[in-house]
Amino acid sequence: xxxxxxxxxxxxxxxxxPETGQDIVSxxxxxxxxIKENKAGFTLSFKKNNDPFSGSMPKVCLQVLxxxxxxxLDFNGNIKTKVPERKAPxxxxxxxxxxxxxxxxxxxxxxxxxxKSTVATNLAIALAKxxxxxxxxxxxxxxxxxxxxxxxxxxxxxxxxxxxxxVITPIEKFGVKMLSxxxxxxxxxxxxxxxxxxxxAIKQLIQQGKWGELDYLLFDLPPxxxxxxxxxxxxxxVTGAVIVSTPQDVALADAIKGIKMFTGKHINVPILGLxxxxxxxxxxxLPDNKYYIFGKDGCKNLAEKENIxxxxxxxxxxxxxxxxxEGKPAANDEKSVIGKAFAELSAAVIKATEDRNVNLxxxxxxxxxxx
Numbered sequence: 484x485x486x487x488x489x490x491x492x493x494x495x496x497x498x499x500x501p502e503t504g505q506d507i508v509s510x511x512x513x514x515x516x517x518i519k520e521n522k523a524g525f526t527l528s529f530k531k532n533n534d535p536f537s538g539s540m541p542k543v544c545l546q547v548l549x550x551x552x553x554x555x556l557d558f559n560g561n562i563k564t565k566v567p568e569r570k571a572p573x574x575x576x577x578x579x580x581x582x583x584x585x586x587x588x589x590x591x592x593x594x595x596x597x598x599k600s601t602v603a604t605n606l607a608i609a610l611a612k613x614x615x616x617x618x619x620x621x622x623x624x625x626x627x628x629x630x631x632x633x634x635x636x637x638x639x640x641x642x643x644x645x646x647x648x649x650v651i652t653p654i655e656k657f658g659v660k661m662l663s664x665x666x667x668x669x670x671x672x673x674x675x676x677x678x679x680x681x682x683x684a685i686k687q688l689i690q691q692g693k694w695g696e697l698d699y700l701l702f703d704l705p706p707x708x709x710x711x712x713x714x715x716x717x718x719x720x721v722t723g724a725v726i727v728s729t730p731q732d733v734a735l736a737d738a739i740k741g742i743k744m745f746t747g748k749h750i751n752v753p754i755l756g757l758x759x760x761x762x763x764x765x766x767x768x769l770p771d772n773k774y775y776i777f778g779k780d781g782c783k784n785l786a787e788k789e790n791i792x793x794x795x796x797x798x799x800x801x802x803x804x805x806x807x808x809e810g811k812p813a814a815n816d817e818k819s820v821i822g823k824a825f826a827e828l829s830a831a832v833i834k835a836t837e838d839r840n841v842n843l844x845x846x847x848x849x850x851x852x853x854x
Contacts (some may be wrong), residue, residue: 484639486518486523486552486555486556487518487766488516488518489789489820491516491518491523491548491556492508492513492535493764494514494547494548494551494552494765495506495507495508495513495544495547495548496508496509496797497729498540498543498544498547499535499610500512500540501536502534502535504535504596505560507527507544508786509539510530511528512527512528512530513525513526513527513528514527514528514565515563515612516525517555517633518654518821520558521555521557522556522557522558523552523556523557523561524558524561524562525561525562525563526562526563526565527540527541527544527562527563527564527565527639528564528565528566529564529565529566529567530567530712531566531567532567532568532652533567533742534566534781537564537566541562541564542791544558544562545558545559545562547553548559551750564574565622567839568631576594578693578788580640580689580690580692580693580694580829581689581694581719582701583694583695583696583697583701584618584694584697585697585698585699586698586699586700586722586723586836586840587699587702587719587720587721587722587838587841588682588700588701588702588721588722588724588755588832588836589701589702589704589712589715589721589723589724589725589752590602590603590606590701590702590703590724590725590727591704591706591707591712591724591725591726591727591741592704592706592707592726592727592728592737592738592741593706593707593726593728593734593736593737593738593739593740593741593743594706594707594733594734594736594737594738595706595707596682596706597706597727597728597729597734597760597761598727598729598760598761598797599703599704599706599727599760600621600623600628600632600703601760602725602758602760602797602828603701603703603727604619604629604633604703604812604814605812605813605821605825606633606701606725606812606825606828606832607619607659607661607699607701608657608659608812608814608815608825608826609814609825609826609829610698610699610701610832610833611657611658611659612658612814612817612829613705613829613830613833615698615699615833616696616697616698616699617658617659617660617695617697617698617699617700617701618653618659618660618661618692618697618699618700618701619659619660619661619662619701619703620661620662620663620685620688620692620700620701620702620703621661621662621663621664621665621703621714622688622702622703622704622705622711623703623706623711624664624681624684624685624705625681626705627663627665627668628665629661629663629665629703630663630666631658631665631810632637632812633654633656633657633661633778633810633812634656634811635661635666635810636810638654638666639666639667640653640654640662640666648691649691649814650691650692650693651687651688651691651693652693653692653693653694654666655814657812660694660695661699662688663688664684664688676781681710681711682710682711682714685711685714685715686714686718687813689715689718689719689843690718696773697773699836702721704751706821707737707740707741708744712744712830713849716750716848716849717848717849717850718848719848720788720845720846720847720848721752721769721846722753722754722755722836722840722845722846723752723753723754723755723836723839723846724725724741724745724752724753724755725755725756725757725794726738726741726742726754726756726757726758726759727757727758727760727831728757728758728759728760728781728782728785729759729760729761729777729781730759730761730762730775730777730778730779730780730781730782731777731778731781732778732781734777734781734843735781735782735785738782738785739785739789739801742754742789742791742847750849751846751847752846753839753843753846754789754791754792755792755794755832755835755836755839756786756792756793756794756831756832756835757782757785757786757791757792757793758782758794758795758796758797758828759780759781759783759793759795759796761776761777761797761798762775762777762782762795762796762797762798762799763775763776763779763796763798763799764776764798764799765798765799765820767800767801767820770820773798776811777809781813782796783796787829792831792835793829794828794832794835795825795826795827795828796824796830797821797824797825798820798821798824800813800819800820800821813825814826
């Protein structure tokens with residue numbers, strides 16, 4: 484008895500791919516059918532090179548065909564499989580994105596609400612005002628504030644392909660090159676991401692940023708200790724960390740945790756020093772008056788206890804809040820109380836970084852091992 488290719492196709496229409504629920508003929512998976520005397524065969528072409536059913540489906544097809552044709556047609560050993568060729572992984576960017584970055588500084592806080600992003604933004608601008616080449620990465624993935632604080636909301640960085648890799652040119656303002664996940668989302672959108680998605684995003688900002696030559700690259704980290712912090716120390720050699728806190732005890736207790744995280748034996752990132760934010764309230768009309776709303780010298784005492792520098796004390800002035808909301812960072816006004824405070828802070832950070840580089844070996848990237 485003779486059979487046709489169409490009869491084989493009709494029999495195979497009863498075989499459905501478990502993942503899609505469609506029959507393999509409609510999916511275009513059956514190719515190159517042949518019949519020669521009492522033998523027959525075909526090629527089963529899978530759409531993905533890692534299809535989990537590529538091993539079991541030929542057996543299902545064979546069972547169906549044996550039921551349909553019995554011994555009249557022998558398909559044994561004649562069902563071939565074909566999968567797409569694996570694409571070679573993208574080549575790395577010709578020049579490593581961090582190759583020309585001299586110092587990488589993590590700006591961190593033990594808890595939220597202490598003004599860490601305000602400090603990071605104004606410190607970056609104050610450093611740039613010294614003539615340094617400065618970059619800033621908004622690593623606070625779930626609460627990116629950098630676009631608003633620089634008044635660049637709605638701008639999108641230029642992206643170009645180099646060896647099949649998207650290379651991102653940072654936005655530049657006030658002499659600071661910057662990247663933030665906020666440039667790629669709508670400001671009103673809430674980011675509901677698992678840890679792996681967040682760490683992947685920060686890796687992209689690090690690895691694919693077109694940073695060029697920088698004296699300082701600052702990372703505005705999320706509050707607390709998280710996957711983002713660990714990803715940072717695994718991806719790059721962090722020169723040192725700046726810890727931001729307010730003077731009250733509840734903030735200082737969390738600041739200590741941040742210090743211990745960076746200086747732990749598995750991380751081993753030097754602490755450049757502490758920044759005390761909201762140190763006192765000074766009314767602009769009474770610039771000589773100081774009101775210690777959150778307590779006095781909390782960070783100064785902690786710095787002495789931990790034997791680390793107190794880099795600066797930043798007072799509360801209405802203009803610093805207004806400047807952050809309006810995208811006019813206070814560090815731009817060097818004649819103001821806040822402008823002077825950030826200029827002094829930048830000088831202290833430069834000195835602490837230079838001292839660290841003279842006295843300590845370069846920080847090694849953290850390598851995580853599993854047992």
